Amino acid sequence: MSARPIDEPHRVASQLELLFDLTFVVAVAAVTAQLAHSIADGHALAGLVPFLQVFFAIWWAWMNFTWFASSYDTDDVAYRLLTMVQMGGVLVLAVGVPAAVGHSDFGIVTLGYLIMRIGLVAQWLRAGLEDRASRRTALRYAAGISIVQVAWVLRHFLAETGILPSSAQVPLFACLVVLELAVPRWAERVRTTNWHPHHIAERYGLFTIILLGESVLAASRGVEAALEAGEISSPFVVISVSGLVLLFAHWWLYFLVEAGEGLSARRHRSYLWGYGHYGLFAALAALGAGLEVAVEQSGHGVETSPLAIGYAVAIPVGLYLTLLWAVHALVVEESVIRLVAVLGCVTGILLLPLASPWIGVAAVVAAIAAICVLLVVVTIATKADGARAGMRRQAPVLESSGES
Incomplete structure (x- = not known):
């Protein structure tokens, strides 16, 4: 797995990327439908926060894979299988959208997000092992994503057991979002990836x-x-x-x-x-x-x-x-x-x-x-x-x- 050149001519989306996007159609449709129900029932503001939370998980998972694929799309068997693992996570997340938006139950959404992140971390670890020039960057990505993912799972556990009060759940979510957004910036301080x-x-x-x-x-x-x-x-x-x-x-x-x-x-x-x-x-x-x-x-x-x-x-x-x-x-x-x-x-x-x-x-x-x-x-x-x-x-x- 070596980085693709940033000036590669005629670079377009692959068939695998198009299939990957197709799984997100299901997730986006689910979260949009739930927001529409909230608006129709007169609870638009109450449904807005869960909508933004679930949509962040959808968007962030899509974006992380997109930028990774722009640098390391080798399209071999291992790459395809790990990408399909992430697709499965998207579909699991989509199943949990009604419970998350309607009842603030993020259990299935967290599980789907975890599956997606496992697939992405495995991709970065492989890039770190096989691309020596960008090894530190790839391993930083893998470490940063893993640490934040553990925090997401811990957040859900604390919320389910009642240790984390409901008033602190949204602020903690916002803090974890900031950490997620900071991972790429931190990882690429040593060397930027070759995105096209x-x-x-x-x-x-x-x-x-x-x-x-x-x-x-x-x-x-x-x-x-x-x-x-x-x-x-x-x-x-x-x-x-x-x-x-x-x-x-x-x-x-x-x-x-x-x-x-x-x-x-x-x-x-x-x-x-x-x-x-x-x-x-x-x-x-x-x-x-x-x-x-x-x-x-x-x-x-x-x-x-x-x-x-x-x-x-x-x-x-x-x-x-x-x-x-x-x-x-x-x-x-x-x-x-x-x-x-x-x-x-x-x-x-x-x-x-x-x-x-x-x-x-x-x-x-x-x-x-x-x-x-x-x-x-x-x-x-x-x-x-x-x-x-x-x-x-x-x-x-x-x-x-x-x-x-």
């Missing part, structure tokens, strides 16, 4: 598409529930179409920027860029839950208020747009998505739900989608103007070269 910037950019783009697909799935569950309740109404059609347009706009904005070149030139910003995607990905998953409830309420009544449903859509959209600008700004010299435009759109989006008791949820979702489409149009126009300006600046240079 274009491969990483593609992998993050693929996970973004998965989360957009989860939003479509969540919305379809709302459509199913609404259809079971009665006839198709005009608010039902408006919300369904607006939700689809909203997802299209989110996809368009994300892929306006090619992150591979920026990551290649600014490798030192990879931590902030990668970690920033947690909020961005969580926002997409939460948006799916909000759209599901919005569609469902158009067919029959739900426990929560129109204001809460409006914000269940508006807050994830506002968070997504803000973080999208931030992660793009980290790796590009000049972001095509203007901060002024983003702030204006986010302000309008966050104010719209206040009118939901009078204009209805359908009108709020439609207006949010319209604002996002407007941002896409403005951004495309800005990008085109910048390209034309660049061509005009190059024209005098080309003319002078021809004259000489």
Whole structure:
């Protein structure tokens, strides 16, 4: 197992990586469905913390494997088998999502996370044994992940036995999250791993598409529930179409920027860029839950208020747009998505739900989608103007070269 070169041409995601992502579809669908149930029952805030906790486990396991594979994807028998062990852990974690979100029982989730981490630690140990140049880095990764994993298991044991009070469980979770995030930084102080910037950019783009697909799935569950309740109404059609347009706009904005070149030139910003995607990905998953409830309420009544449903859509959209600008700004010299435009759109989006008791949820979702489409149009126009300006600046240079 030797590190792959960082400038390997035509590096793309492997079939094994695509299969690995497929297992996360199940986990993300489970946590999104549970958040939607919490919103529909009027307990959105109570369901938010477990959602963020479980989603962190999903995202962190995916991200750790992604960056490891970018450096050490040997695709031999041992590598494939250890990767499949991690896939099994993802599926175990997905089974435990309802108990974690609904009853704060993280036993099965902790077990699934443990299985995933065992597979990853074995990968790092193998890299440490076989890649002498990066041995210290690989062994640091294995040690750091193992120590924090023991702390996760100990946390669950203390919570189950009642030794750890419920008031201390979330703060302790936050502390362990900080330790998890610190492991890569600590491990790579001796030597950085050979991750491929274009491969990483593609992998993050693929996970973004998965989360957009989860939003479509969540919305379809709302459509199913609404259809079971009665006839198709005009608010039902408006919300369904607006939700689809909203997802299209989110996809368009994300892929306006090619992150591979920026990551290649600014490798030192990879931590902030990668970690920033947690909020961005969580926002997409939460948006799916909000759209599901919005569609469902158009067919029959739900426990929560129109204001809460409006914000269940508006807050994830506002968070997504803000973080999208931030992660793009980290790796590009000049972001095509203007901060002024983003702030204006986010302000309008966050104010719209206040009118939901009078204009209805359908009108709020439609207006949010319209604002996002407007941002896409403005951004495309800005990008085109910048390209034309660049061509005009190059024209005098080309003319002078021809004259000489």
